[in-house]
Amino acid sequence: MWKTIARRFLILIPQLFVLSLIVFIIAQIMPGDALRGRLGPDTTFEQYMALREAAGLNDPWYVQYARWMGDILLRGDFGTSLGISPGRPVTEVIGERMPNTVRLSLMTSLFLYMIAVPLGILAARKKGRILDKTIMVYTFVALSLPSVVFGLFNILNFALNRQWFPSRGSIDVLAFGAGGMVAFMSRIEHLLLPALTGAMLGTVTVIYFLRSEIIDFEASDFVTTAKSKGVPNNKIYTRHILRNALLPIAGHFGIVIAGVFVGSFFIETVFSFSGMGELFITSIMRRDFPVANTLIMFYAIMGVVSVLIADIAITIIDPRIRIK
Amino acid sequence: MWREVKNDKLALIGLFFFIVIVATVYLWYPFIDQAAADRVNLLTRNLPPGEGGFLLGTDPSGRDMLPRLILSARNSFNIAFLVTGGATLIGVFVGLFSGYYGGHVDNVIMRIIDFITMVPFIMLVIVFVALIPNYTPLTFSLIFIAFSWQPTARLIRAKALQQGELDYVSASKTLGTPNIIIIFREVLPNLVSIITSNLTLTLAANMGIETGLTFLGFGLPHGVPSLGNLVHFARIPYDMQNRMWLWLPAALLIIVMMLCINFVGQALNRAADAKKRTI
Numbered sequence: 253m254w255k256t257i258a259r260r261f262l263i264l265i266p267q268l269f270v271l272s273l274i275v276f277i278i279a280q281i282m283p284g285d286a287l288r289g290r291l292g293p294d295t296t297f298e299q300y301m302a303l304r305e306a307a308g309l310n311d312p313w314y315v316q317y318a319r320w321m322g323d324i325l326l327r328g329d330f331g332t333s334l335g336i337s338p339g340r341p342v343t344e345v346i347g348e349r350m351p352n353t354v355r356l357s358l359m360t361s362l363f364l365y366m367i368a369v370p371l372g373i374l375a376a377r378k379k380g381r382i383l384d385k386t387i388m389v390y391t392f393v394a395l396s397l398p399s400v401v402f403g404l405f406n407i408l409n410f411a412l413n414r415q416w417f418p419s420r421g422s423i424d425v426l427a428f429g430a431g432g433m434v435a436f437m438s439r440i441e442h443l444l445l446p447a448l449t450g451a452m453l454g455t456v457t458v459i460y461f462l463r464s465e466i467i468d469f470e471a472s473d474f475v476t477t478a479k480s481k482g483v484p485n486n487k488i489y490t491r492h493i494l495r496n497a498l499l500p501i502a503g504h505f506g507i508v509i510a511g512v513f514v515g516s517f518f519i520e521t522v523f524s525f526s527g528m529g530e531l532f533i534t535s536i537m538r539r540d541f542p543v544a545n546t547l548i549m550f551y552a553i554m555g556v557v558s559v560l561i562a563d564i565a566i567t568i569i570d571p572r573i574r575i576k
Numbered sequence: 577m578w579r580e581v582k583n584d585k586l587a588l589i590g591l592f593f594f595i596v597i598v599a600t601v602y603l604w605y606p607f608i609d610q611a612a613a614d615r616v617n618l619l620t621r622n623l624p625p626g627e628g629g630f631l632l633g634t635d636p637s638g639r640d641m642l643p644r645l646i647l648s649a650r651n652s653f654n655i656a657f658l659v660t661g662g663a664t665l666i667g668v669f670v671g672l673f674s675g676y677y678g679g680h681v682d683n684v685i686m687r688i689i690d691f692i693t694m695v696p697f698i699m700l701v702i703v704f705v706a707l708i709p710n711y712t713p714l715t716f717s718l719i720f721i722a723f724s725w726q727p728t729a730r731l732i733r734a735k736a737l738q739q740g741e742l743d744y745v746s747a748s749k750t751l752g753t754p755n756i757i758i759i760f761r762e763v764l765p766n767l768v769s770i771i772t773s774n775l776t777l778t779l780a781a782n783m784g785i786e787t788g789l790t791f792l793g794f795g796l797p798h799g800v801p802s803l804g805n806l807v808h809f810a811r812i813p814y815d816m817q818n819r820m821w822l823w824l825p826a827a828l829l830i831i832v833m834m835l836c837i838n839f840v841g842q843a844l845n846r847a848a849d850a851k852k853r854t855i
Contacts, residue, residue, distance in 0.1 A: 270691070275703075392835060392838055392842070533702065548703070552695045
């Protein structure tokens with residue numbers, strides 16, 4: 253198994269190189285550049301060209317690519333932002349946003365499992381009955397709500413009409429100044445509504461999966477054996493079925509959280525939550541390619557690694573499964 | 577397949593409303609005076625529904641919301657149908673070839689798919705939409721198709737791989753049937769139910785994604801009326817709370833459409849999988 257994992261890591265390296273090359277070329281073809289946003293009415297053409305020269309944008313693309321890659325590999329320097337906050341290192345610009353997105357994703361995953369696991373178990377235990385049908389209707393609705401629309405509904409209902417939650421942003425300005433506990437509470441407060449929104453939309457797959465797992469196990473031989481031994485029904489569920497059914501769910505945690513990470517593109521924009529998804533969209537709009545390219549590479553690595561981790565986790569949990 | 581839908585009340589209701597909505601939108605569309613629907617009128621700005629004879633009110637440019645909703649729905653449905661159809665077509669072809677031939681062909685195709693799906697779909701669409709100057713609904717659909725056929729291809733490949741192992745395929749091969757004929761006349765019909773259920777479920781998903789992308793500003797161009805652009809009115813908190821007629825009908829229409837399609841899709845999904853079949 254470890255050999256296959258090592259091999260997949262090795263495949264990843266050339267893939268990432270090709271990806272970085274493609275991403276870089278696309279950035280070159282894209283019309284406009286980040287510096288145009290910084291031009292004032294009095295800027296002369298010469299000044300603009302001087303800015304371009306200073307940023308190295310006048311060099312041929314392969315020189316720029318070599319410089320970009322060289323800096324990343326040799327010094328871990330991902331370049332400087334050109335449009336969003338000019339002159340600051342890309343790592344700093346992204347680093348500012350990353351904690352927000354990580355917090356949001358963790359909170360979302362937490363809510364997701366808190367909602368999905370009980371609902372999945374209930375639906376399976378009451379299979380075919382009214383409770384099961386209600387939960388299934390809930391999953392249909394959750395499956396049919398575009399995250400943008402659901403986010404807007406939640407903002408309208410719970411943030412604007414009843415002011416239970418703040419409607420936008422990731423922290424209150426005053427709380428940010430106060431720091432410490434106040435800032436922490438304000439952050440949590442701003443996380444709740446977007447996290448719940450994302451979590452409810454993400455529950456569908458987990459509920460389906462858990463429900464069908466439990467139903468499959470109910471018909472399996474070891475459950476029949478346990479029943480014939482006279483093990484109480486509740487104990488069959490907690491000790492025999494759930495233990496088996498929850499393991500793959502735990503194994504897929506990496507993939508779920510990666511999905512939540514990507515889903516935050518819409519959620520962050522709807523809630524004006526300053527995270528990485530929102531940063532990516534602004535960076536593309538402002539043509540701030542050093543930031544955008546780094547984010548694309550980051551998401552690609554994250555996606556591949558999360559699948560790998562899930563595969564490893566599943567083989568550890570269930571030795572019958574072999575990855576190849 | 578039809579029996580499974582017929583026995584599922586929700587699926588039947590879903591199918592009924594789906595047909596009603598689509599028929600209304602496409603039959604009404606030719607009767608809309610497009611020039612009148614686009615005319616800006618400062619005297620009738622932001623009228624609530626019912627006032628001044630506007631059944632659904634007017635937008636900030638004084639345009640009647642009802643024809644705009646129909647125009648938007650038509651544009652959004654067009655995109656969703658086109659994208660789903662295109663992506664399914666490519667996905668099925670690629671998946672069939674990859675799964676049937678296996679070996680090197682399969683390996684190369686799968687690595688390409690892995691490579692494309694490395695970057696999240698949304699990021700790819702955003703980058704390519706930004707890349708193309710003056711993009712139109714058509715270019716947007718092409719970009720959308722280019723990055724959304726991969727999951728279908730994976731699914732069909734797995735199924736085709738299974739089918740390729742079966743006796744009827746080897747029997748046909750020994751009889752000297754050309755591969756092309758085996759693929760399309762013999763393997764493909766066995767996958768029809770899985771293709772239809774996948775088609776319906778992706779249709780619903782694509783409608784939602786189109787709305788989301790348009791809302792972010794990377795979907796249909798701003799001048800093109802679409803459900804996503806209507807929902808975009810809700811970005812302004814005041815309009816969201818006090819001028820709900822601007823965005824709520826579009827939002828509800830999307831949800832109802834997606835629900836209907838999903839109900840049908842789930843029934844088809846059960847029909848495609850012998851284990852889950854209820855009858």
